[in-house]
Amino acid sequence: MHQEPDFFHNLRQEFADGWRWVERSIVLAYAAAAGLCVVAFTLLSNLAFEWFMRLYHWHGGWAVLLWTPALTAAIVWATRRWAPGAAGSGIPQVMAAQEAALTGAQRSGLVSLRLSIAKIVLAGFGFLAGLSIGREGPSVQVAAGVMHHARRWFGPRTGITGHALLVAGGAAGIAAAFNAPLAGVLFAIEELARKLESRASGLILSAIVLAGLMGVSAFGNLTYFGRIQVTALGWDALLPGLCVALACGVLGGLFAKVMAASLTGAPNRFNRLRERFPIRFAAAGGLVLAAIGLVTEGATFGAGSEAVKHMLAGHAEVPAFFVTLKFIATWLSAWVGAPGGIFAPSLSIGAGIGHNVSLFAGAAIAPALIAMGMAAFLAAVTQAPLTAFIIVMEMVDGHAMVLSLMAAAMLASLVSRMLARPLYGALAQHMLKMALPAPEEAQGGPARQRQ
Structure with missing residues (x-):
């Protein structure tokens, strides 16, 4: 027989250990x-x-x-x-x-x-x-x-x-x-x-x-991109939304794959140059980043929040190749070895994918497709769909897109897993490999063989 909790007894026990508090x-x-x-x-x-x-x-x-x-x-x-x-x-x-x-x-x-x-x-x-x-x-x-x-x-x-x-x-x-x-x-x-x-x-x-x-x-309750106003979605948004999720899944998986290969020192000519001349490599990467920024009229600089705001407003200033150039700029910024994250740039890239699809699907559902793209691409890159869905849901005014955002994030993450390992896990394993000695080295195996 289960005994009911004793409120006063439990309260005394809770306050008995002052150091816990x-x-x-x-x-x-x-x-x-x-x-x-x-x-x-x-x-x-x-x-x-x-x-x-x-x-x-x-x-x-x-x-x-x-x-x-x-x-x-x-x-x-x-x-x-x-x-x-x-x-x-x-x-x-x-x-x-x-x-x-x-x-x-x-x-x-x-x-x-x-x-x-x-x-x-x-x-x-x-x-x-x-x-x-x-x-x-x-x-x-x-x-x-x-x-x-x-x-x-x-x-x-x-x-x-x-x-x-x-x-x-x-x-x-x-x-x-x-x-x-x-x-x-x-x-x-x-x-x-x-x-x-x-x-x-x-x-x-x-x-x-x-x-x-x-x-x-x-x-206050603000984000990089402000509050995204969306309307209720109908069946006409199903095919465009599916296109956004699949495109984000493929591109996000490729982004994670390229990032992992670049940052874990995969053997290729550019990584060898980066290892041998890190400062010159950083300067060359910075020059490419500046050139990309000039070509896109500043859209690829920073997190990309202004570009996303232009997309949501329906302005045509954002170039059609924004997704490709923001993809390259974010990859280069990480590859040169500078401190900085990829969450917000990933949201910008996903927004660009949603914007591109909306050019064919119609302006009425453009904000919804942009929001779906943000959630889907972030989920594909991080392979953490629940976190991506919740982050973007915080930006959406109302609950009209809860299921749509969740479905897009889950589908994109699933596609990404077929192309690449979880990015952060792969980078963490590489860091541990560099920090910890190999098992045979820890046991003195190779050294003993040479003696």
């Missing part, structure tokens, strides 16, 4: 600090990109042909010199840092408070250079570094593990960057941890929500 307070305080760091990073990124656009609009924009290559080379040099763990998105670093076999020093090379500061500064300069990057992936590493710093306050017998803090911090970064706590929770389950530790799950979720509220408090 101190630990909880520490975690929540760090969660608030992580959210505020993401807010500061957002403000810095926006200001830096605003300054870049002023430079771009100065005398026809030709100055960027010197500015972008020079600053990109400087960013890569500084990253390799002082903070190599800050390169790239930041999400693979947080995933790799959860490996139990890492030493404290190895984990600090992936996630730490020092790296969080470096990530904010270097990624801010990336926006100042006009690179095709986003701030969501870096926000994951920034918040995870802040949250993991709380581990020093806990003893060995605590129920709050370093793994739990990394998961909470990474998800808090997504929640604060997108002003979407629910997306942060799903990101923690779907991408970072696959499951939450039951002993600390409530505290982790509270930390994610609190960090997300920091972003909402600072910026």
Whole structure:
């Protein structure tokens, strides 16, 4: 026979261990600090990109042909010199840092408070250079570094593990960057941890929500692309929506495949040049990025939010080949080794795919197809369809597209899995391979054979 819970007995037990409440307070305080760091990073990124656009609009924009290559080379040099763990998105670093076999020093090379500061500064300069990057992936590493710093306050017998803090911090970064706590929770389950530790799950979720509220408090319920107004969809949207989802699945899978091959050092001539002359390679990549930006009249610079707003408004300024050039610009920005994420640029590419299909399907359903493209391409690149669906759903005014967005994200993710491995998982495995010695090296196998 099951006994009913005794409220007063449980209440006394809950407050009997005062140190447990101190630990909880520490975690929540760090969660608030992580959210505020993401807010500061957002403000810095926006200001830096605003300054870049002023430079771009100065005398026809030709100055960027010197500015972008020079600053990109400087960013890569500084990253390799002082903070190599800050390169790239930041999400693979947080995933790799959860490996139990890492030493404290190895984990600090992936996630730490020092790296969080470096990530904010270097990624801010990336926006100042006009690179095709986003701030969501870096926000994951920034918040995870802040949250993991709380581990020093806990003893060995605590129920709050370093793994739990990394998961909470990474998800808090997504929640604060997108002003979407629910997306942060799903990101923690779907991408970072696959499951939450039951002993600390409530505290982790509270930390994610609190960090997300920091972003909402600072910026309101805003996103990169504003609120997307959509109307109820009929059967006439079925075929165009299917085309968008399939196209996003194929292109997103190819994007993930190309990114993994480039960033894991696949043997080819360009990767050998990148390894031998990283600063010159970065400068050359910056020059190509500047040229692409000039060709597209600035549409490929930064996250691509202005281009998406033009698409949603029905303006024709966005070139028809925006998808291809934004694809290349985002890939190059990551390949040169500069700190920066791919979430927001992926949303822009997906929006471009939806926009292109809407040119044939009609303007009436264009906003809906653009929203579906955003969810589908992000899901295909990350192979995290639930997170992609929730992020885009936050941008849609009303619930007319809930099922459409979910179906597009699921289908695109399924197609992508047939073409490429999960991108962040592949990059995290590569980082672990570089950080940890091979089994035979750890056991001294080759050395013993030579003796």
